[in-house]
Structure formats: C-alpha cells, structure tokens
Amino acid sequence: MTTVSQAPPPSALHRMRRRLRGRPSRTGGQAFRLVLLLAFVLIFLIPVYVLVVTSFKPLSEADPSTAWSLPRTWTLDGWKAAWDNLAPALWNSVRLAVPGSIISTILGSLNGFVLSKWRFPGADVVYTLFLFGMFIPYQAVMIPLVQLMTSAHLIGDISGLILAHVVYGIPICTLIFRNYYASIPRELTEAARVDGAGMLRTYASVILPNSAPAAAVTLIWQFTSMWNDFLFAVFLTGPNTWPATVRLNNIAGSMVVPYSQQMAAALLASIPTLLVYLLLGRFFMRGLMAGALKG
Amino acid sequence: MRRARTWLPGLLLVSPSIVAIGVFVYGLIGWNLKVAMSSWHTVISPQRFVGLENLSKLWGEARWDLAVRHAVIFTVAFVGGAMLLGWVLALLLDKKVRAEGGFQAIYLFPMAVSFIAAGIVWRWLMNPAPAERASGLNLLFDRIGLGFLANDWWQNRSWGMAAMAIPAVWQMGGYVMALFLAGLRGVSEDLREAARVDGCTEWQVYSKVVIPQLRPVTFAALIILGHISLKVFDLIVAISGKQIITDVPAVYMWAMVFDAHDFAKGAAIATYILLAVALLIIPYLVFVVRTERQA
Numbered sequence: 044m045t046t047v048s049q050a051p052p053p054s055a056l057h058r059m060r061r062r063l064r065g066r067p068s069r070t071g072g073q074a075f076r077l078v079l080l081l082a083f084v085l086i087f088l089i090p091v092y093v094l095v096v097t098s099f100k101p102l103s104e105a106d107p108s109t110a111w112s113l114p115r116t117w118t119l120d121g122w123k124a125a126w127d128n129l130a131p132a133l134w135n136s137v138r139l140a141v142p143g144s145i146i147s148t149i150l151g152s153l154n155g156f157v158l159s160k161w162r163f164p165g166a167d168v169v170y171t172l173f174l175f176g177m178f179i180p181y182q183a184v185m186i187p188l189v190q191l192m193t194s195a196h197l198i199g200d201i202s203g204l205i206l207a208h209v210v211y212g213i214p215i216c217t218l219i220f221r222n223y224y225a226s227i228p229r230e231l232t233e234a235a236r237v238d239g240a241g242m243l244r245t246y247a248s249v250i251l252p253n254s255a256p257a258a259a260v261t262l263i264w265q266f267t268s269m270w271n272d273f274l275f276a277v278f279l280t281g282p283n284t285w286p287a288t289v290r291l292n293n294i295a296g297s298m299v300v301p302y303s304q305q306m307a308a309a310l311l312a313s314i315p316t317l318l319v320y321l322l323l324g325r326f327f328m329r330g331l332m333a334g335a336l337k338g
Numbered sequence: 339m340r341r342a343r344t345w346l347p348g349l350l351l352v353s354p355s356i357v358a359i360g361v362f363v364y365g366l367i368g369w370n371l372k373v374a375m376s377s378w379h380t381v382i383s384p385q386r387f388v389g390l391e392n393l394s395k396l397w398g399e400a401r402w403d404l405a406v407r408h409a410v411i412f413t414v415a416f417v418g419g420a421m422l423l424g425w426v427l428a429l430l431l432d433k434k435v436r437a438e439g440g441f442q443a444i445y446l447f448p449m450a451v452s453f454i455a456a457g458i459v460w461r462w463l464m465n466p467a468p469a470e471r472a473s474g475l476n477l478l479f480d481r482i483g484l485g486f487l488a489n490d491w492w493q494n495r496s497w498g499m500a501a502m503a504i505p506a507v508w509q510m511g512g513y514v515m516a517l518f519l520a521g522l523r524g525v526s527e528d529l530r531e532a533a534r535v536d537g538c539t540e541w542q543v544y545s546k547v548v549i550p551q552l553r554p555v556t557f558a559a560l561i562i563l564g565h566i567s568l569k570v571f572d573l574i575v576a577i578s579g580k581q582i583i584t585d586v587p588a589v590y591m592w593a594m595v596f597d598a599h600d601f602a603k604g605a606a607i608a609t610y611i612l613l614a615v616a617l618l619i620i621p622y623l624v625f626v627v628r629t630e631r632q633a
Contacts, residue, residue, distance in 0.1 A: 076430050083427065084444050087508070090459045097462070107473035111481065154355050161348035169356060171627055176363040178619040180569040182591050183612035184366035186373055186605050191366070210362045213355050242347040271452035273572040277592075288454045292576060295458045302462065309455040320450035324443060327450070328516060 098122060098307035105301060121303030122311075125294075129308050132290035135201060136270055136315075139286055143205045144265035147212040151261050154213065155220025156250050160232045161242055170221070177214035185278050192279060199281035207279060208269045216261045219329075223257035224250060259326040267316050267327070287312040367612065374605035381599050392606040402607075405585045408499045412586065413567040415503035416510075420563055421556075423507055424514020431515070432522045442519075445512035453509070457576020460505040464491035464577070492577060492584055502584055506573055510566070514559050521555035522548065554629075561622045568614045587611050 197203030465474035476488040492498040571588035578584040594604035
C-alpha cells in the first residue's frame with residue numbers, strides 16, 4: 044500500500060531514467076549543441092552588424108577595404124540624411140498601418156464570431172472560399188485592382204491602399220478569430236441566447252470581452268504586413284503617398300546615395316516592426332502559426 | 339436546420355466581407371483572366387477577345403522561359419535551404435537548452451523585417467566584385483581564410499538564382515524552425531520514452547517515432563514556403579531591380595505593366611502565377627478542411 048502511494052509520478056520517472064542513462068554524453072552533447080547554436084547566432088547577426096556599423100560611418104570611410112571594421116569616427120550624418128529623406132514616407136506608413144490594422148481586427152472579430160458561434164447554412168463554404176483568398180498571389184488581381192481604384196479615384200491615395208490591405212487581410216483575420224473563438228465554450232453563448240440576448244448583445248457581452256489575445260495577434264500581424272508590403276504600395280500609390288518600403292527602394296536604387304545613408308534608412312524603416320516584434324513577439328509567433336493554419 | 343430568423347443576422351453581419359472577397363478576390367481574378375485573353379497590348383489598343391493566344395505565346399519566348407527557369411531554381415534553393423536550416427535549428431533547440439527563448443528570438447527576428455530593407459544589406463553583402471575591389475562577404479571570406487568561397491553571387495549566369503535565395507532563407511529559416519519546434523513539442527514525451535524503454539537508440543526515436551508524426555507540419559511548411567517562393571517579388575526588386583539575369587514571373591509582370599504598358603501580357607503572366615499557386619494550395623486546403631471536419 045505504502046509503496047504504491049509513494050511511487051513517483053510517471054513524469055518524474057522519465058526524468059530519473061533519463062538522468063541515469065544519458066549523463067556523461069549529455070553534457071558533451073549539450074556543449075556541442077550550444078556551440079552550433081551560437082555559430083548560427085553569429086551568422087544570423089552578420090547583416091545587422093553591417094547595417095549598424097555602416098550607418099554610423101562617415102563618407103571618408105566608405106572604402107571597401109574597411110568595409111568590415113568599426114567606424115574610426117562615429118557620425119550621425121547618414122542617419123540625419125536618411126531621416127530627412129524618409130520621414131514623409133514613414134508618416135505615410137503610419138497613416139496606412141495603424142488604421143488599417145484596427146479596421147482589419149474589427150472585421151476579423153465580427154466574421155470570426157459569426158463563423159464559429161452564430162453560423163448560417165453554408166458557413167463552411169464561405170470560410171473555405173475566404174481561405175483561398177489568403178493564399179492568392181496578388182499579381183493575379185493587380186491589373187484590374189488598379190483599374191478599379193482608378194475609376195473610384197482612390198489611386199495614389201492612402202485610403203485606397205488601406206482598402207486593399209483590409210480586404211485582402213479579411214481571410215487571415217477571420218481565420219485567427221474563428222479559431223480563437225472556437226475555444227470559448229458553447230454554453231456561454233447559448234446561455235446568453237436563452238436569456239433572450241440577440242446576436243449583437245451576445246457578441247458584446249460574451250465574445251467581445253474575451254477577444255484581447257486574438258486581437259493582439261491580428262493587430263500585430265496586419266501592422267507588420269502592411270508596414271512591410273511593397274507590392275500593393277508600388278502599384279497603388281504615388282510619390283506623395285509612397286510608404287516607407289517604396290521610398291526605401293528608391294533611395295537604395297539611386298547610385299548617388301552613400302551606403303551609410305542607405306543602411307540608416309533601412310534601419311529606420313525596420314525599427315517599428317522590430318519593436319513590435321521584440322515587445323510582443325509572443326503574439327507575433329501565434330500569428331505566424333495561424334498563417335500555417337495551425338490555429 | 340434552425341429557423342432563418344436566428345441565422346439571418348449572422349449572414350448579414352458577414353455579408354460585407356463576403357461581398358468584398360467576392361468582388362476583390364474572385365471578381366478581379368475573373369477580370370484579370372478577361373484581360374489576359376484580350377488584345378490590350380498598349381494603353382490605347384482595342385480590347386478584343388483573342389482567346390488563349392497571350393497565354394500560349396509566352397512559351398518559347400526567351401525572357402519568359404528564363405523567368406520560369408529562375409523561379410524553379412529559386413524555389414528549389416529557397417524551400418530546400420529554409421527547410422534544412424529550420425529543421426537543424428529545431429533539432430538543436432528541441433531538448434532543453436539554456437536561454438532557448440533568446441536563441442529563438444534571434445533566429446526569428448529577420449521575419450519582422452521587410453524584404454526591401456533586408457535586400458539593401460544583402461545586396462551589399464553579396465557584392466560580386468573580385469580581388470582587390472572585393473567587398474561584402476567576398477572580402478570577409480578572404481580575410482578569414484575562406485577565399486575559395488568567394489563567388490559572383492546572384493550575377494552568376496547559371497546558378498545566380500540560388501544565391502538570390504540566401505536572403506530569403508535567412509528571413510524564413512526561423513519560421514520553419516518555429517513550425518518544427520511546435521511539432522516536436524507536440525510529440526508526447528511518453529511516446530518517446532516508451533520507444534527508449536523498448537530499446538530504441540536516440541536516433542531511432544527520431545527516425546521511427548518523431549519524424550513520422552511531423553508529416554503534417556512538414557507538409558504545411560512546404561506549402562507555405564512554396565507559395566511564398568512562387569510569388570517572390572520584393573526581394574528580387576530590392577537586390578537587382580529589373581535585371582533580366584534575375585527575372586522571375588512576378589518581376590516580368592511588373593515590367594510589362596509599368597514599362598511596356600502591355601496589360602494583356604502582364605495579365606497572362608499573372609494568370610500563370612495564380613495557376614501555379616492554386617495547384618499547390620487547393621489540395622492543401624482540401625486536406626486542412628477535411629482534417630478539421632474529422633476533428
């Protein structure tokens with residue numbers, strides 16, 4: 044009797060067994076793994092080193108022979124020039140990505156709610172048709188989209204670009220919210236329904252208060268993809284409304300812009316998404332997983 | 339079937355999105371097809387129906403054949419490289435490693451950066467200049483005694499597109515790692531332990547128990563990478579612009595629309611990109627929807 048009650052739980056047993064068996068080789072293997080992991084870290088960070096180091100170099104050190112050394116004199120000239128060049132485009136990106144990701148999230152939440160908790164006949168078909176929209180190459184709609192936007196006088200306008208991103212973002216946002224809401228117990232919505240709450244009341248009282256985690260995922264996902272998008276922007280905007288990516292590509296494409304300024308501009312344009320990633324990486328990961336339809 | 343009064347509000351709430359997806363995804367795909375089958379070859383040319391002429395005329399045209407060849411080389415190098423890198427990183431991180439979160443964050447951060455910003459630094463790194471004018475990675479290789487690795491990167495006439503895949507592998511390797519890591523963690527420790535107790539070596543545990551369970555994750559990763567690869571556009575534009583030597587269908591389409599104003603031809607190219615993606619995605623969606631129904 045006592046022996047039974049004192050037997051360690053299975054998981055502890057695993058740990059014990061493993062410790063007994065693998066000890067000596069384990070520490071060696073672990074060190075080897077750590078060395079490999081650190082080597083990969085070095086390789087992954089090479090581009091970052093180049094970006095940072097080059098961005099602080101003065102023009103006089105632009106020689107290829109010193110390409111990999113630290114700047115002898117650190118200067119902010121490259122950053123200043125890059126800021127002057129890029130600031131209006133960065134502002135355009137903000138005007139695109141902030142409202143765009145908020146609208147996407149609202150739409151995703153409403154769609155996800157209906158498709159998981161307030162279903163109508165054919166809801167599965169609608170969902171599958173949405174999913175295909177997530178994967179289409181946007182080239183396949185670009186020419187007619189430009190025609191459509193032109194006739195709606197939205198070409199060269201930020202609101203046209205927002206519209207495009209919001210519409211083509213519907214599938215992924217719906218998917219994320221639908222999968223998330225599926226984990227809310229059916230009894231909760233049913234109880235609200237029995238209490239006589241209509242659809243919107245049920246949404247507002249049961250679903251909406253539980254939406255924060257999924258909303259974080261879609262906000263981050265949509266913000267990042269709108270901020271980093273180049274394809275829609277290059278087709279739908281003009282010089283005054285270019286977001287940071289298009290402006291950045293023009294800066295880099297011009298042969299007269301020194302590398303220090305190019306690298307500083309690339310860093311400037313990446314800072315917002317990198318910050319989002321560093322601060323909210325957990326949610327970013329969930330968005331990535333949803334992209335693989337893993338919920 | 340529930341009464342319409344209960345489900346109708348749900349349908350109404352989703353209907354704006356249904357209309358938007360219907361028009362912007364399926365409507366515009368149809369419209370693009372119509373353009374692809376028209377004679378709209380200059381801004382002012384009449385838009386007569388010409389059937390499949392534009393689509394069939396592409397084959398045998400030197401630039402198109404080259405673009406397709408490039409896309410194939412890029413896809414093989416990118417998908418293969420990212421799968422291998424992601425798989426290795428996931429295996430290295432699978433068993434408890436100190437500072438695992440930190441490693442993951444470093445391998446994943448390139449995903450938060452736009453292809454345009456990454457392209458700026460990778461173009462610098464993959465500078466083909468030889469010998470005393472060498473810079474970028476070629477110079478680094480020379481300095482650390484790996485001079486034989488120096489090469490002309492994406493400007494190599496036959497295999498340059500494989501070099502073009504390096505930045506893409508850098509960006510997406512961490513994503514594949516995250517997918518595999520989630521998959522590996524999903525294989526229960528009890529199952530692995532049972533195999534060990536039955537006398538399996540650690541290698542056999544992986545090859546006989548773990549890897550077969552990772553088939554869905556592998557499938558998902560291949561599809562995601564494959565469809566990104568077929569659409570590749572930003573990265574190429576950022577690194578080489580519109581040079582023929584790195585032409586892919588998406589860049590060719592852009593050149594046709596923007597520079598040549600040959601909308602019919604651009605639409606025909608876009609149709610082929612869509613077809614390639616659809617061949618990959620539709621079986622995957624069928625698979626996903628079916629497994630979801632079974633669950």
